[in-house]
Amino acid sequence: xMTRAFRPAASMLAAxxxxxxxxxxxxxxxxxxxxxxxxxxxxxxxxxxxxxxARTMREQxxxxxxxxxxxxxxAARSGWxxxxxxxxxxxxxxxxxxxxxxxxxxxxxxxxxxxFGAHKTDALAETDALIARLQEFEATLQSTTLTPQxxxxxxxxxxxxxxxNKADGGESQFSGTSLGDIRANLAGIAEVWRTVFGPVLxxxxxxxxxxxxxSLAALGKLAGAADLKSLDETALRRRSxxxxxxxxxxxxxxxxxxxxxGN
Amino acid sequence: xxxxxxxxxxxxxxxxxxxxxxxxxxxxxxxPAGTELGEEALAQPRELFHSEAIQGRKSYLVNLGDMAFxxxxxxxxxxxxxxxxxNTCHVNGAGNPRFFLPGLSIRPGTFDTTGALFNPKADxxxxxxxxxxxxxxxRQLAPYGHDGRMASLRDFVRSVIVDExxxxxxxxxxxxxxxxxxxxxxxxxxxxxxxxGKLAGRPSEAxxxxxxxxxxxxxxxxxxxxxxxxxxxxxxxxxxxxxxGSYGMFKTPTLLDANFNAPYFHDxxxxxxxxxxxxxxxxxxxxxxxxxxxxxxxYLRAVGDGEEPSVxxxxxxxxxxxxxxxxVLDTAIPARDGTAVTLTVDxxxxxxxxxxxxxxxxxxxxxxxxxxxxxxxxxxxxALVLLLRRVGDAADSGKFDEAASSFAAFRNKFAGAIPxxxxxxxxxxxxxxxxxxxxxxxxxxxxxxxxxxxxMRRPFDSD
Numbered sequence: 001x002m003t004r005a006f007r008p009a010a011s012m013l014a015a016x017x018x019x020x021x022x023x024x025x026x027x028x029x030x031x032x033x034x035x036x037x038x039x040x041x042x043x044x045x046x047x048x049x050x051x052x053x054a055r056t057m058r059e060q061x062x063x064x065x066x067x068x069x070x071x072x073x074x075a076a077r078s079g080w081x082x083x084x085x086x087x088x089x090x091x092x093x094x095x096x097x098x099x100x101x102x103x104x105x106x107x108x109x110x111x112x113x114x115x116f117g118a119h120k121t122d123a124l125a126e127t128d129a130l131i132a133r134l135q136e137f138e139a140t141l142q143s144t145t146l147t148p149q150x151x152x153x154x155x156x157x158x159x160x161x162x163x164x165n166k167a168d169g170g171e172s173q174f175s176g177t178s179l180g181d182i183r184a185n186l187a188g189i190a191e192v193w194r195t196v197f198g199p200v201l202x203x204x205x206x207x208x209x210x211x212x213x214x215s216l217a218a219l220g221k222l223a224g225a226a227d228l229k230s231l232d233e234t235a236l237r238r239r240s241x242x243x244x245x246x247x248x249x250x251x252x253x254x255x256x257x258x259x260x261x262g263n
Numbered sequence: 264x265x266x267x268x269x270x271x272x273x274x275x276x277x278x279x280x281x282x283x284x285x286x287x288x289x290x291x292x293x294x295p296a297g298t299e300l301g302e303e304a305l306a307q308p309r310e311l312f313h314s315e316a317i318q319g320r321k322s323y324l325v326n327l328g329d330m331a332f333x334x335x336x337x338x339x340x341x342x343x344x345x346x347x348x349x350n351t352c353h354v355n356g357a358g359n360p361r362f363f364l365p366g367l368s369i370r371p372g373t374f375d376t377t378g379a380l381f382n383p384k385a386d387x388x389x390x391x392x393x394x395x396x397x398x399x400x401x402r403q404l405a406p407y408g409h410d411g412r413m414a415s416l417r418d419f420v421r422s423v424i425v426d427e428x429x430x431x432x433x434x435x436x437x438x439x440x441x442x443x444x445x446x447x448x449x450x451x452x453x454x455x456x457x458x459x460g461k462l463a464g465r466p467s468e469a470x471x472x473x474x475x476x477x478x479x480x481x482x483x484x485x486x487x488x489x490x491x492x493x494x495x496x497x498x499x500x501x502x503x504x505x506x507x508g509s510y511g512m513f514k515t516p517t518l519l520d521a522n523f524n525a526p527y528f529h530d531x532x533x534x535x536x537x538x539x540x541x542x543x544x545x546x547x548x549x550x551x552x553x554x555x556x557x558x559x560x561x562y563l564r565a566v567g568d569g570e571e572p573s574v575x576x577x578x579x580x581x582x583x584x585x586x587x588x589x590x591v592l593d594t595a596i597p598a599r600d601g602t603a604v605t606l607t608v609d610x611x612x613x614x615x616x617x618x619x620x621x622x623x624x625x626x627x628x629x630x631x632x633x634x635x636x637x638x639x640x641x642x643x644x645x646a647l648v649l650l651l652r653r654v655g656d657a658a659d660s661g662k663f664d665e666a667a668s669s670f671a672a673f674r675n676k677f678a679g680a681i682p683x684x685x686x687x688x689x690x691x692x693x694x695x696x697x698x699x700x701x702x703x704x705x706x707x708x709x710x711x712x713x714x715x716x717x718x719m720r721r722p723f724d725s726d
Binding site for chain 1: 705
């Protein structure tokens with residue numbers, strides 16, 4: 001059963017792919033920088049949702065409402081995963097603290113382990129720390145210039161990561177919500193495609209733009225699996241690599257360097 | 264991370280009954296909670312190839328089979344989904360004494376090949392696991408299967424793929440490759456034995472006495488002796504099935520390499536030679552004294568010994584294996600063999616992704632040094648995976664010339680990546696200290712995920 005929290009991500013993805021690419025004709029990275037300003041609110045919204053849900057989670061934990069805290073964790077996680085497209089490249093230190101792995105002391109997964117694994121609400125200190133880090137992220141985001149190159153790096157990296165092995169339950173294995181992580185990641189990629197790279201690439205290299213749109217659509221379809229067990233991992237991996245490759249191939253037309261997938 | 268975490272994660276989640284996944288509709292893992300695949304061990308079985316020993320190189324077919332042996336995609340259903348391959352159970356062609364799969368194993372190193380998980384059609388309704396055998400020396404050890412039900416290794420391998428693991432009918436070439444690979448795996452050299460299977464060198468007195476007892480006719484049935492079935496001059500087998508009091512007819516297993524193949528008997532009921540000797544003493548009224556038993560055990564240890572049974576897993580081992588697998592493309596691309604190209608690309612890309620996780624990323628606070636070296640290693644490995652994908656995509660489209668040029672680019676990048684990987688190795692999971700720190704952090708995380716109340720209701724213990 002797909003949790004309610006994940007449905008918007010899947011529908012957003014489909015909408016983003018379908019509506020991508022209102023052509024922009026200028027050359028060079030300048031149009032990209034302007035477009036990034038239109039993308040940034042998407043990231044801000046994800047972080048704001050994550051932060052609001054984390055605050056709710058704190059209240060539920062303080063009130064020893066385990067089910068409520070678990071629901072809030074899932075909502076906070078969804079917002080965070082949507083913003084992951086920028087976290088690794090632009091905010092690595094905050095990313096380390098918020099999404100640490102393996103770490104039983106800090107971040108989403110430390111709280112997840114207590115709430116979903118141990119079925120305990122004794123994660124108040126960890127939740128306070130998470131809220132502080134998310135607040136810091138929110139503030140830093142406002143003053144950070146997201147560069148086209150960094151955004152392309154983050155996009156290609158995330159596209160590649162979607163194909164990683166889920167045999168152990170994936171990224172959020174205690175909560176069983178790894179498929180939601182994938183969908184939220186895809187929603188982030190789709191949005192950056194729709195608002196930033198898609199329109200520019202459509203104008204400069206429609207063939208490559210079509211390849212990216214196709215890969216995104218195919219990944220969205222695969223991620224629509226009912227659960228992790230019915231996910232076609234081989235196809236997901238191939239498609240994620242194809243999408244990363246497509247962004248790599250698009251770099252020259254975007255007047256950018258091939259994306260760095262490091263870290 | 265991948266299955267790196269699975270063993271600890273699944274075990275501890277098993278203790279907490281995995282309730283969260285059920286409540287929230289997700290799935291924490293594809294295999295049952297509590298699964299141990301032993302993939303993170305730093306010591307890996309040493310793999311010796313007959314063809315390398317006699318001609319200095321392996322054939323295309325052996326490399327194809329070696330690669331297919333590590334390919335999850337030759338299986339179907341849950342096994343494929345979970346990324347399992349032949350090599351998961353038969354690590355480097357040996358066994359896997361750590362393997363444990365709740366519901367299909369009774370003790371580590373055993374597995375029920377007729378359970379429902381991997382192929383519901385194979386389910387016989389019984390929990391009857393058997394030991395995972397080493398395949399070393401298999402070319403001399405027909406018939407195949409614990410019960411020796413198949414004379415042909417090819418038929419047996421096909422049955423494992425199709426019947427046990429729900430795979431599609433394998434391409435004849437892939438099946439040929441798998442057989443060639445298995446036939447090429449040598450037993451470990453054992454300088455304690457001569458070519459005739461007799462003790463050589465300077466055996467101890469106990470070993471000599473044990474050798475004599477091994478050949479001595481049984482008191483109550485002089486037509487029998489240990490050596491009558493475990494024929495020393497014939498690899499310690501007779502290629503026959505016998506009932507030795509373990510509820511059925513089972514083929515005589517070789518005693519060579521056996522020090523590394525516990526547990527013993529078809530179902531792994533005995534964990535030591537001592538228990539095995541006691542079984543035969545009682546079953547065949549041998550009347551052994553305590554000293555006799557100790558002597559036989561000493562002899563079995565000498566026979567079952569082997570040089571350098573394991574090697575430390577490292578960058579070098581992984582690079583060599585990847586290079587061997589990739590050599591398939593040198594032949595398959597010019598031959599426009601799309602099946603072999605696709606299988607190789609998918610398999611090696613999967614292996615390179617696993618190798619990437621040996622270099623912890625920046626989110627892993629348990630590893631502090633070598634951050635830039637680890638990042639460089641991860642970047643190069645990801646770039647290699649993508650280059651390989653280009654090869655696969657080109658071949659899938661029938662553009663084999665393009666596949667060839669992409670593979671050439673891959674080869675250049677691969678050569679350049681090796682020193683980068685070596686430079687990062689001190690901060691990788693191949694390094695014992697890094698390995699220990701990483702898994703300590705992982706254990707701590709999973710321990711914090713255990714619900715003590717549910718852990719009290721653990722249904723059974725694995726021994």
